[in-house]
Amino acid sequence: MQFQWSMPTRCFFGHDALRRHGEVLTSLGKRAMVVTGRAGAERSGALTGVTTLLDALGISWARFEQVEPNPSLETVLAGARATEEFAADFVIGIGGGSPMDAAKAIAALVHNRDPEALFAGRYDYPVLPVVAVPTTAGTGSEVTPYSILTDHGRGIKRSLSAPVLFPAFSFLDSRYLDTLPGPSLVNTVLDALSHAAEGFLARRATPLSDTLAMESLAIIGRHLAGLAEKERDPKLLDDLLYASQLAGMVIAQTGTTIAHGMGYGLTVHHEMDHGYANGAIFPAFLSFSMVHQPDRTTAILAALAMDGLEAFQDAVTGLLGPFPKIAAERLDQLAQAASQTANVHNTVPEPSLSDIRAMFTATFG
């Protein structure tokens, strides 16, 4: 048995987590840059929660609100300039994966604007501390050392990974999920599901990440059917946010597999939501895994309380509706791009180009 464990983020989970525990922010400095998208941070109430707290603590703050879904290199460079001008001591990312990932990249770019140094992930210059406040139940970014950026110049997604990018603190208040639109809730929960299941199937799976993955899947399995229409009681939202946190802790150890690698092209070139793309691909990915890792794949379906692959396929289709059709030539290109991702090497076994093409065809052909 050989494995590592690292997840240094201190997490505060529960209603009013910011109000109850937010005083820890004073340990990070006196000036904060608040990084958000254009709507979710406000709609959820998390922005008000954060700024009220900062004002009460006497921490000066400015807001960088230009983070788009799948944030670009240009956006985080602009955010880093704004953060330097404001002379912020730390960065607070509020939202789904995009603002939290952007906050991490901004924190790493403040003292060095070279993108190649950023992606190399070995920073011999200061990286500002990051605080994460999720408003979705999917990304897990609040407990990972990852940030995924879109490089429009190259037309690809690129990921950062460095221990220093783990948030110092995360505040998980499930009330922020209350106003999340139904499709966004579904998409992000499927993203969490894919994190837990991919982490369980990954080459880099560990005993400890396996335990957390199974727990995450069991919780998600209890709530998946009819999720979009469910009444959002506190227990449901707590469960989903907690399952997402667990799944984030899993991929913080294991990384993701080809399912995420396939999703990247769909988000960059087909404007597909990240969680939607992963969820759509997942039945085909589990079919592939069932051939090569039958015990682990069966364990995933059992944890989800799914009666086999078909039941899982039906559940996903029921949540996402029929998937869009994508032309064969385009699927060739997507498969080619996915086969170049590092995710291939974390998949058991490494899928061939034709394996990847077959999964795309089964989903969008």
Added chain:
Amino acid sequence: MQFQWSMPTRCFFGHDALRRHGEVLTSLGKRAMVVTGRAGAERSGALTGVTTLLDALGISWARFEQVEPNPSLETVLAGARATEEFAADFVIGIGGGSPMDAAKAIAALVHNRDPEALFAGRYDYPVLPVVAVPTTAGTGSEVTPYSILTDHGRGIKRSLSAPVLFPAFSFLDSRYLDTLPGPSLVNTVLDALSHAAEGFLARRATPLSDTLAMESLAIIGRHLAGLAEKERDPKLLDDLLYASQLAGMVIAQTGTTIAHGMGYGLTVHHEMDHGYANGAIFPAFLSFSMVHQPDRTTAILAALAMDGLEAFQDAVTGLLGPFPKIAAERLDQLAQAASQTANVHNTVPEPSLSDIRAMFTATFG
């Protein structure tokens, strides 16, 4: 649902963990104080592993080898003086709980020798980074922010707890368990069992610590019967060390309960081994818990694959032999002392003096 999670230690688990991953120590400085007891670090091979690594990395080191079982305040003060004289940048604790706990206290005392500041746990002066190398499968100190010291002046054990006391790095190599005497292996595994089970029953239990506790108990349950006589194959030792790590991660979140509170007096005044004391008390503690938390207590027995309280009592007696008898008057004093520990307040429900006395009598009466 309200809970926190914090366990910032980066852990390297597996054979040759020091050789494979030890280069991370260069991030902590150029001079190390190696803190050990008088025998275990050498016998296990861990001391050679550490010093070979330090030499190869060009890190100067000195050794403080005066840590006794249940280390005293005087010992860690002496260790802090030696560490300051050597101008160490960090402290490496090698051994069971005693050397690792001593290493933490020494790290906190180097820049301030005031014991009251030490126990207050709010350090506004530098605390040296700690590295932990366990040679038993019980303490979990390699993943906790705790250090337990004996204050001979007052005749009590006192505990430190501060986030800064989490080791920066832990190296868990189960080959160091190979030479552990049989009774020590049994005692430390029962200590790990008590950590997992007490964490699951504690007032401060959390969803995430519950998941880790159940996994730890399930692993321990597979190996408990006849443990002292078992052949020490790598799988067994990996499992026990991993279960102990999980149980440490549990109490890092939850703290311990009255079972540990009762054990302290037995180690200070009756020279009883810490794990032995906790193991001996545990059947009576689970009987108490069965009355007040039947679901959780039943879940613990199920995770251990024990067919009820009697089976558990038999298993513990089988491992530890008949317990020594302690005079009634002495049990009164022990119960009185245990009822004054902070552990009482983390127990559900808070046990009365007579509850505690009854558990002592059931065990040693």
